[in-house]
Amino acid sequence: MTEKFNPFFEGKRNVLILGFGREGRSMFRFLQKYYPELPVGIADKNGNLNQEKDINASLHVGEDYLKALRDYDLIIKSPGVSIGNQEIDTSKKMTSQTELFLSVYGNQTIGITGTKGKSTTSTLVYHLLKSSGKDTLLLGNVGSPAFDSIEKINDKILIVYELSAHQLEHVHHSPHIAALLNIFPEHLDYFQDFNAYKTAKLNIFKYQVQDDIAVTGMPTETGRACYTMKSAQEEIEDLLGKDVSGSQLLEMAHLRGQHNLGNILLALRVVQAAGIPAKESYRHLFTFQPLPHRLEHIGEFGGIEFYNDSISTVPQSTMAAISSLGDLDAIILGGFDRGLDYSELVDFLRTSTINYLFFIGKAGIRMFDIFQSQSNNKKLFVVKRLEDVFEILEQTSDIKKCLLSPAAASYDQFTNFEHRGEHFKMLARQFSKSKA
Numbered sequence: 526m527t528e529k530f531n532p533f534f535e536g537k538r539n540v541l542i543l544g545f546g547r548e549g550r551s552m553f554r555f556l557q558k559y560y561p562e563l564p565v566g567i568a569d570k571n572g573n574l575n576q577e578k579d580i581n582a583s584l585h586v587g588e589d590y591l592k593a594l595r596d597y598d599l600i601i602k603s604p605g606v607s608i609g610n611q612e613i614d615t616s617k618k619m620t621s622q623t624e625l626f627l628s629v630y631g632n633q634t635i636g637i638t639g640t641k642g643k644s645t646t647s648t649l650v651y652h653l654l655k656s657s658g659k660d661t662l663l664l665g666n667v668g669s670p671a672f673d674s675i676e677k678i679n680d681k682i683l684i685v686y687e688l689s690a691h692q693l694e695h696v697h698h699s700p701h702i703a704a705l706l707n708i709f710p711e712h713l714d715y716f717q718d719f720n721a722y723k724t725a726k727l728n729i730f731k732y733q734v735q736d737d738i739a740v741t742g743m744p745t746e747t748g749r750a751c752y753t754m755k756s757a758q759e760e761i762e763d764l765l766g767k768d769v770s771g772s773q774l775l776e777m778a779h780l781r782g783q784h785n786l787g788n789i790l791l792a793l794r795v796v797q798a799a800g801i802p803a804k805e806s807y808r809h810l811f812t813f814q815p816l817p818h819r820l821e822h823i824g825e826f827g828g829i830e831f832y833n834d835s836i837s838t839v840p841q842s843t844m845a846a847i848s849s850l851g852d853l854d855a856i857i858l859g860g861f862d863r864g865l866d867y868s869e870l871v872d873f874l875r876t877s878t879i880n881y882l883f884f885i886g887k888a889g890i891r892m893f894d895i896f897q898s899q900s901n902n903k904k905l906f907v908v909k910r911l912e913d914v915f916e917i918l919e920q921t922s923d924i925k926k927c928l929l930s931p932a933a934a935s936y937d938q939f940t941n942f943e944h945r946g947e948h949f950k951m952l953a954r955q956f957s958k959s960k961a
Contacts, residue, residue: 527559527675529629530800533620537598540566542582543601544575548622551670552601553582568593574605594618601625604691605715619695623688627698630684633794636699637800638688638729639706639742641842642788643667644816646706647687649778649792656809657801658662659683665692667816683799690725691715692847700733705741705793706788709841712854714863738798752794757783761791764803777810781820782849784842799851820846826957831916833953834930847877854924855881857914859889860933860945870932880904881924883914888933910938911945915952 534540540556542549545567555567566583568573568590575586585593592717594600594611600619602608613619627634637647645666652662662678664671665687678684686700690712708723713804716722730739730751739751749780754760757771771786789810815821823831834846838860847853856879871892874882884907893907908914911929918924929949939945 526784530559530625532842533599533625534560534563537563539566539597540599540601541566541593541597541881542601542603543594543608545569545571546607548601548670549601549603550671552603553580555672555675557581565905566593566597570652574940585639602695604689605716612897619911621692621695622671623692624696624698625701626686626719627696630658630678631681631698632701633680634686634700635683635702635799636686636688637704637706637795638693638726639704640709640711640726640839641837641845642706642784643687643689644836645780645785645819646704646745646788646792646795647685648816651685652808652813653792653796653806654683654685654799654951656799656812657796657806659799659801661685663687665689674684688729690722691794693718693728694725697732699729700734701733701738701740702795702798703729703733704739704791705729705743705745706791707743707841707935709839711839712863713865726775727787734765740791740794740798742787752798753786754791754794757786757790760794764790764793764797766804767808769807772809774807777807779815780814782845784845785820806853818943820849821946821950823950823953826953826955829924830926831948831949831953831956832926832928832930833937833949834928835932835949837932837941838934839865840867840932843870843930844873846928847879849871850928853877853879853881853926853928855883855918857883857885857911857926857927857929858892858931859885859887859935860931860935860939861937862887862891863934864931867892867895867932875899875901875903881921881927882906883908883917884910885911885914885931886933888931892932911949915956917955932941933949 568585570590572587574584591611594613602619602621622698637643647667651661654661661683663685664674666689667687708726710719711752712722742754761769774789775786793807794804797803808838818833818835821833823833826833837843837846896905906917935942935945
């Protein structure tokens with residue numbers, strides 16, 4: 526089915542892959558395999574790419590990598606790469622892996638986005654479809670890069686595609702079934718402002734046509750008919766009847782919290798839009814395995830219950846995590862500072878039962894300063910590393926439940942939120958040894 530992409534590449538003198546991360550490498554493998562005669566260039570800020578021997582392409586790396594843009598007929602931009610003030614006609618020369626994929630396979634794609642919950646919901650939709658006998662693929666951030674799975678796609682397969690704001694920013698096609706969970710301020714270090722971020726998210730609906738289906742967990746103007754989720758109880762009764770409760774659904778799916786109940790209900794609604802009634806698909810919640818780093822119970826070590834919620838990079842998800850777990854004693858906050866507003870989170874924490882608060886990174890220091898500006902009876906600690914938290918935990922006797930839910934990105938000390946979560950889990954599991 527790769528011939529469907531011929532119109533994009535035929536007649537092109539050359540193609541530039543802008544950004545050589547996960548998606549960029551996927552695109553390079555695709556072009557090497559199916560268009561081996563097409564000259565390919567790679568532009569990336571990472572100067573170390575010169576040392577990779579298997580890259581058969583023209584390399585434009587280092588600080589001046591964007592200068593290569595003017596020399597190529599087609600630019601395939603990776604998510605999150607900014608072109609700055611480069612003067613090029615982006616409408617004619619620039620595309621992305623997501624745009625190419627949706628232009629060919631959008632009519633059989635279920636696209637899912639949202640500031641928080643999209644990975645859990647995408648995985649859950651995929652699980653419910655597959656367990657119900659549907660031929661399906663999981664692609665995007667939580668699955669494999671879209672172009673790594675081209676050979677597996679036929680006309681009947683359903684594609685579940687988790688989509689970020691970066692992937693949606695410049696698309697001109699929308700999925701046949703598009704779902705939006707929520708929108709909170711996020712990625713403001715990349716987007717000009719919250720409105721620009723929100724506009725990118727809403728592109729998931731923008732190019733839908735009459736027969737397409739939109740589902741959203743929040744009031745949203747999509748420009749066309751759209752199903753907006755009701756209250757949790759109304760949604761449960763509408764989908765499953767009055768004999769099923771929200772707590773039952775959460776227990777079935779091995780998930781915690783009202784936010785995850787919303788994820789479950791939206792997943793059921795999306796699967797129903799794909800042709801499987803909720804009363805049939807919801808029974809497969811029993812076999813769902815939650816993703817790591819999302820309110821993940823690590824275990825009890827040294828007399829303390831540890832929970833890993835490293836995925837929480839915005840205040841709203843951290844507040845949801847705290848509400849889900851209840852009687853917490855300690856929380857670890859902070860990381861890379863992207864300029865988010867933490868005043869609501871601090872007010873929430875100020876009235877919570879949490880007595881020990883640990884602050885890391887510039888975002889943590891900013892939260893600490895907000896706390897310090899008003900009187901409080903909390904025990905506040907500014908630390909440089911996660912290891913420092915555990916050294917303090919050694920000296921306490923009144924902490925029984927500790928949560929990592931940073932409300933900030935991880936890029937100051939870690940590669941990503943997974944790296945941060947795995948490091949936290951390692952330290953927690955070692956904590957029992959030091960307390961023995």
